[in-house]
Amino acid sequence: MEYVKGNPYFGQVNEKIKQYPYLDKNISCDLLIVGGGINGAIVNYFLSQKYDVVLVDKSRFGMAGTSCATVLLEYQLDDYAEELKKYMNEQDIINVYRMGLESINMIEQFIKENGNKCHFRKIPSFMYTNRILGVTSLKKEHEFRIKHGFESIFYTSKNNPFPFKIKAGIYNIDGGAELNPYLFAKQLIENSKNQNQLYENTEISSIIKHKNSFKVSTNFYRI
Ligand SMILES: Cc1cc2nc3c(=O)[nH]c(=O)nc-3n(C[C@H](O)[C@H](O)[C@H](O)COP(=O)(O)OP(=O)(O)OC[C@H]3O[C@@H](n4cnc5c(N)ncnc54)[C@H](O)[C@@H]3O)c2cc1C
Secondary structure: OOOOOOHHHHHHHOOOOOOOOOOOOOOOOOEEEEEHHHHHHHHHHHHOOOOEEEOOOOOOOOOOHHHOOOOEEEEOOOOOOHHHHHOHHHHHHHHHHHHHHHHHHHHHHHHHHOOOOOOEOOOOOOEEEOOOHHHHHHHHHHHHHHHOOOOOOEOOOOOOOOOOOOOOOEEEEEEEOOOOHHHHHHHHHHHOOOOHHEOOOOEEEEEEEOOEEEEEEEEEEEO
């Protein structure tokens, strides 16, 4: 299925990921990662530090969904905790918020160690409403965050410091970040420990399960 057309915005940079070869021989490995978008690149970066890992992509690394995202990295979710309580217990919600903050810190740590080659920057997060009916829910969300030790500032139309109108909003100075996801994937792939086990134009066409292993077939994929 072709789900990206044209030239994705974030891939239009001078510093392209170098072209990796396609797989044209039989190989074996402990772990195979299928797809070198941002998720495959992250998993490959960490696992290749310890294990025998092969990363393949049928197209070019980082050029599919990864290059089309808006790329707002936020610790908060689209739903408020009150809504999430219908599906999860309170402790799990707190853990999800903490993992969101930790993920942003881990990316920042990677950038500190490897240089900022993907335009990473931390930005505050701000969730707001322009509807009077939304104020109570936002206030509850703010109280949930404060109760569980998350930084949160509550603004209303009375103390609104922004040059646009709000009925209410919650602000977190450390809650977000932005970056170029294509360049981030490139940096992860170029800093991984398995440089001779990275393959592009290599489509996984079938996976057969054996007793203690998998047999995977590949095709040359022309973009
Ligand atoms: C318009 C839009 C806005 C978004 N905004 C945000 C946002 O603000 N914040 C946020 O966090 N997320 C956002 N997302 C979501 C985010 O972009 C995706 O979750 C993320 O990029 C997915 O990365 P991925 O590595 O899983 O997939 P992809 O980048 O799509 O990579 C999958 C790779 O797998 C390869 N592949 C597929 N099948 C095979 C096969 N059979 N063999 C070999 N390789 C194969 C493909 O070629 C591709 O390169 C947005 C997404 C879109 C579309």
